Amino acid sequence: MRADEALDKAHTLIEALPWLARFHGATVVIKYGGNAMTEEHLREKFAEDVVFLRYAGLKPVIVHGGGPQINAHLDRLGIASTFTAGLRVTSPEAMQVVRMVLVGQVNRDVVGLINRHGPFAIGMSGEDAHLFTAVRKHAVVDGAKVDIGQVGDIVKVEAGAVRALLDDGRIPVISSIARSDDGTVYNVNADTAAAALAVALGASKLIVLTDVEGLYRNWSPGGAAAADDAAGMNDVTGGDNVDDLDGTTSVQVNEVIGELFAAELEQLLPSLSSGMVPKMEACLTAVQGGVPQAHVLDGRVSHSVLLEIFTDQGIGTMVLPDAEAVAVPNLVKRGLTATVQSNGSDE
Numbered sequence: 395m396r397a398d399e400a401l402d403k404a405h406t407l408i409e410a411l412p413w414l415a416r417f418h419g420a421t422v423v424i425k426y427g428g429n430a431m432t433e434e435h436l437r438e439k440f441a442e443d444v445v446f447l448r449y450a451g452l453k454p455v456i457v458h459g460g461g462p463q464i465n466a467h468l469d470r471l472g473i474a475s476t477f478t479a480g481l482r483v484t485s486p487e488a489m490q491v492v493r494m495v496l497v498g499q500v501n502r503d504v505v506g507l508i509n510r511h512g513p514f515a516i517g518m519s520g521e522d523a524h525l526f527t528a529v530r531k532h533a534v535v536d537g538a539k540v541d542i543g544q545v546g547d548i549v550k551v552e553a554g555a556v557r558a559l560l561d562d563g564r565i566p567v568i569s570s571i572a573r574s575d576d577g578t579v580y581n582v583n584a585d586t587a588a589a590a591l592a593v594a595l596g597a598s599k600l601i602v603l604t605d606v607e608g609l610y611r612n613w614s615p616g617g618a619a620a621a622d623d624a625a626g627m628n629d630v631t632g633g634d635n636v637d638d639l640d641g642t643t644s645v646q647v648n649e650v651i652g653e654l655f656a657a658e659l660e661q662l663l664p665s666l667s668s669g670m671v672p673k674m675e676a677c678l679t680a681v682q683g684g685v686p687q688a689h690v691l692d693g694r695v696s697h698s699v700l701l702e703i704f705t706d707q708g709i710g711t712m713v714l715p716d717a718e719a720v721a722v723p724n725l726v727k728r729g730l731t732a733t734v735q736s737n738g739s740d741e
């Protein structure tokens with residue numbers, strides 16, 4: 395019995411071999427979303443994954459979000475906050491809170507989490523050593539430019555300080571705050587910041603951790619909640635119950651898109667809503683900027699980062715450059731698409 399268990403473990407390790415060989419020495423930028431960091435046991439698993447990558451010879455870089463944490467603080471202070479096209483409309487007053495929460499609270503928490511395992515993580519704001527230079531960004535709604543306050547678009551990345559930390563065996567943990575040439579401080583969406591950094595570092599992967607399985611083909615809030623419910627992930631009910639021909643009832647939920655190419659994503663982008671807009675734009679920017687793969691993964695799944703990098707199946711949604719459509723390398727994984735039924739079984 396003990397020998398069988400040991401053999402299972404050996405098989406698991408051997409399955410990781412081609413991926414270990416492929417990604418040894420590779421830089422992997424991981425966007426750790428605010429929604430993915432709410433539960434303590436998942437936070438611990440995330441830190442273990444990151445430190446595992448480091449010991450396995452990869453170079454992880456963390457860009458963290460903190461949207462829900464910023465919301466909580468703004469609420470406490472009675473400062474109203476709205477989103478346009480997935481971006482927080484940021485008044486000067488809100489900007490101070492965004493900076494304080496991201497740099498002073500969330501960054502410290504993530505650094506502390508990783509450093510339980512050793513002296514690896516070093517926190518940085520995008521302002522430090524001119525890492526991110528931004529200009530004021532406008533959102534586009536129905537074709538019209540809309541002012542969204544102190545929100546920035548990154549126009550320059552000076553990644554020297556991050557490279558120096560990586561060369562020293564450290565794990566940089568970065569807040570998505572940027573400065574402009576005139577010293578104004580800007581709020582940058584963390585997905586966007588992660589993509590810009592992945593391109594500047596010539597990363598081998600961008601991984602975006604969030605609170606859904608991946609990109610749903612026909613997303614609606616009820617449908618996503620129903621998928622999670624059927625999979626036993628939360629207590630939310632919803633979705634459309636449909637009577638099948640055989641008399642059983644199935645929940646029609648959205649399909650997770652396992653894999654898509656940049657050109658397909660470009661076509662999909664105008665139909666996407668809320669938080670998925672900056673996320674999928676980030677994946678597109680990354681692959682168009684030379685990053686070979688960008689992934690959106692479910693941060694509520696234990697060890698999702700390890701499952702994606704070191705198993706043959708991969709999980710979530712993977713975006714590939716268009717060049718890959720012509721020459722898909724042998725090691726590219728086929729993502730899973732799941733149709734979840736009301737009895738909870740996956741097809």
Ligand SMILES: Nc1ncnc2c1ncn2[C@@H]1O[C@H](COP(=O)(O)OP(=O)(O)O)[C@@H](O)[C@H]1O
Binds near residue numbers: 428618669
């Ligand atoms: N097509 C889609 N597929 C999956 N989720 C979507 C889609 N469109 C919008 N969403 C929403 O985007 C959310 C993720 O964005 P966001 O809340 O900003 O996450 P994070 O804090 O991880 O950055 C999901 O929880 C879901 O509500």
Ligand SMILES: CC(=O)N[C@@H](CCC(=O)OP(=O)(O)O)C(=O)O
Binds near residue numbers: 427428429460462480
């Ligand atoms: C401009 C903009 O929207 N900035 C984000 C920055 C934090 C972030 O992106 O956090 P998540 O990844 O957890 O969503 C915000 O203010 O919420």
